[in-house]
Amino acid sequence: MREITYSEALREALRQEMQRDERVFIIGEDVGIYGGAFGVTRGLFKEFGEERVIDTPISELGIAGAITGAALTGMRPVGEIMFMDFMTLASEQLVNQAAKIRFMFGGNATLPFVMRTPAGSGTGAAAQHSQSLENWFVHIPGLKVVMPSTPYDAKGLLIASIRDDNPVIFIEHKLLYKIKGPVPEEPYTIPLSTSEVKRSGQDLTVVATSVMVKRSLEAAAQLAAEGIEVEVVDPRTLKPLDAEPIIRSVMKTGRVLIVHEACKTGGYGGELAALIAESEAFDYLEAPIVRLAGRDMPIPYNRTLEYHAVPQVENIVAKARELAQGRI
Amino acid sequence: MNIEKKIELLRQMYTIRAFEEQAEQLYALGKIHGTMHLSIGMEGSAVGAIAALRPDDLILSTHRGHGHCIAKGADLQRMAAEFMGKATGYCRGRGGSMHIADPEGGNLGANGVVGGGIPIAVGVGLSIKMQKRDQVILCFFGDGAANLGPFHEGLNMAAIWKLPVIYVCENNQYAMSCSTRRAFAIPRISDRAAAYGMPGVTVDGNDVLAVYEAVSAAVKRARTGEGPSLVENFTYRWRGHSKSDANVYRTREEIESWKKKCPIQRFRALLIKEGALTEERAKQIEQQSYTAIESAVTFAEASPEPNLESIEEGVYA
Structure with missing residues (x-):
């Protein structure tokens, strides 16, 4: 099987899902022509245009609100927060709104979105760009939390997360982006909640x-x-x-x-x-x-x-x- | 606006007043678990704003949202049942007063977090635009929300992408106990619209027709792709912030002076003066509204509690 990087596997998942389902779009800071701070969305802006690969101002809470509102009304957005540390800025929408809307509405709503974000240390980025805050979100009923460790898992879990009808916090690792591994070319899913x-x-x-x-x-x-x-x-x-x-x-x-x-x-x-x-x-x-x-x-x-x-x-x-x- | 529609607006205002007076009574009788936030005195804002929408348009509401819910056409029985936490309620008893939502009817939910709906409106607007639908989203919030970060991020994003959003600030002059005089260094909240490159207007929120006109202009702008607007409805809440409020931060005289500016009495007098209504017909509308609420409450009281086996339903899809 061909080998690609974790980052390429994520990009392939995004590309294939965007080709398959026009409701899927990407939104975040510098995800467009810049290709994302870690390059995950590189090239997607050219392929899908600014309407489906949306650059935002530096407004993490706004991004979280945008994916919440869009998911609530028929879209399947994939948001990106440049560093997991900045999930703190997006938390009101993720924790108080997105995680609870379905329940508060008596089951009368679905919020199919993914919020991708890189966590972890090892890049010399110091205390405000290196945290691993997954457990904050694990503690919130209504959110799913996914953390892939290989390129194969990254692709299959991201596709499964996009197709899931719940808000998914998808936590990548900066030191894994360049790791290579075998990844099938065709789309595939790894069911969520499978160890x-x-x-x-x-x-x-x-x-x-x-x-x-x-x-x-x-x-x-x-x-x-x-x-x-x-x-x-x-x-x-x-x-x-x-x-x-x-x-x-x-x-x-x-x-x-x-x-x-x-x-x-x-x-x-x-x-x-x-x-x-x-x-x-x-x-x-x-x-x-x-x-x-x-x-x-x-x-x-x-x-x-x-x-x-x-x-x-x-x-x-x-x-x-x-x-x-x-x-x- | 034709006479039928004007009469319908009066009916909605009375229905909101009746619902909230009844809610207060139920609370006093110990029948309500939890708190509530009443919009008595602010009915002109909810009714005038929503009158400018089409039935298929969407709203995001606030913790003080009973009026928005009724004006958007909620089923009064399901609404009263949700208020009482019953299985027949809009949210099957999971949400209560602060979270009533009716997505099929275009009400994307009240919200327990001040300013919580402002960024969500960006996503809804984006969704409408991407799906090329001919709808608008009207997002209510209070004066307090205008001092939160989400206001800045949300209004800016809606403006740069020219989203079909109408931001309606219901300025009732108090964020709990903090008056707008203490919380703002500017006279009008709508002045902030200029900072985002959108039109901003302040209207007399107790004049239902003035609200309707201002919001209609904003809706037209949103629907034709020109982008969002900020409409500030200047009004006043007669009751305390919630049930724990002893009103120590304002004077009785101030409250009484605003009761003389009742939006319902004012509109009723106007319709009678215009010859659209007789005193008798007005009384009949008022009476019908109270009867409708009584019947909704009877339904709610007779409704079953949620089934305990279903307690975790709705956490995940």
Whole structure:
């Protein structure tokens, strides 16, 4: 199969959905001729024109309102917020309006939109351009939260998100945009709320999200050389979560390490840990549930400090080894 | 405007007044769970503005939205049932007074967040334009909303894209307790329209025909692709902000002076003077409005509570 980047996979999903359904359009800051701050929408302006690839002023709340109102009246918009940090500016519309309209209307409305946004550190962009705020949105009933970790998942999950009748917060990762992987040329969907085992193993389960899936797979390859077989599970959709593959994996391995980039306190790992502890997998645990997450601090600018603010491959290797060897 | 339409506007104003007086009574009797925001004294704004729309046009309403809902043609029984949280209500009891919505009837919802509808109107306007539909969206908000960020982002976006939006600011002079004199350094909210490159006009919101004329001009502009407008309806709410308001921030004399400017009495007197109505016919319309609300409330009271098994329905599609 041909290999393309995560960014190209996202663009192909957008292009194919826009070709298939004229209700689909793109709206955001610099998504037009500029092609998006990270280049995801590059070329779509030329292909679909300014009416379907709409540049906005710097008005994040306005973008969120625009996709809410358009989705409420028959369109299927895809919004873009340039950095996830600026989702804070769009939150009133996403949290108080879009997430609740269907419910408040007694089920008498649908809001089929996607809000794409890149999260994460590693680019030297410092504290206001590097956050991973997925759990803010996981906490809001009515929103779906999707975080693809590979080019294949990026395309299939984005198409599924566009076709979904709910507001979907689609969180990309800046460090994944240039990662290549096999992606079919034809349109396909990966159903939302399907977790996937990315690597099988019997010694230890690692549940990881977004860029941490890639780092966990690299860690798993290193550990395999030591004879430790790690199973890596990627939830892909954080809300609503498909918990069953995670629980099944923990029942098989008896040990679980949860890895995410977002700050540890109040992060998604806490939810996963509680879910595992409440499940039938509890009786199979041979060690405490362990979380490896971003430090509880803003992302620093300095290259070395930034590197050490969030989990890296060597941290995952070390923690997984301790856990597998019964040292935790 | 022909006589039939004028009489219909009077009927709508009485119906709103009757609904809200009845709502107040039900609250006093302990039958209402939650709060409510009454627009008594502001009926001319809701009725005059919506009279300028076609039935297939759309509105976005506010927390003080009973009048908008009725003027847009809501079914009074379903509206009263929603107010009482019943299964037969517009939102099956999920929304209540602050979230009544009737998408089929063109009411895209009241809103519990001040200014919440302003950016949504941009999306609705965009949607209408992209689908090449011949509709407009009328977005109500209060004076308080004009000091929020969404006002700036929303009006600017609607203006740069020439969207078919009519922004109607119902200036009742108080954002809860904060008067417009304390919250604005300019005399008219409509002056802000110039900053977005759209027409702005302030009208006497207690003159239903003046509101109708101003909004009609804005609707014409929106429908012909010329873009949005800002219409400020200068009015006054007789009641407190919500049920917890003791009115300590204004004088009794001020409230009484505005009661003398009742938009309903004023329009009724005009119609009688014009010979469109007799005193007797006016009384009959008033009476019919109150009877219609009584019957809607009877329906609502007799309606079932929502089924507990359905509690999470509507969270996701």
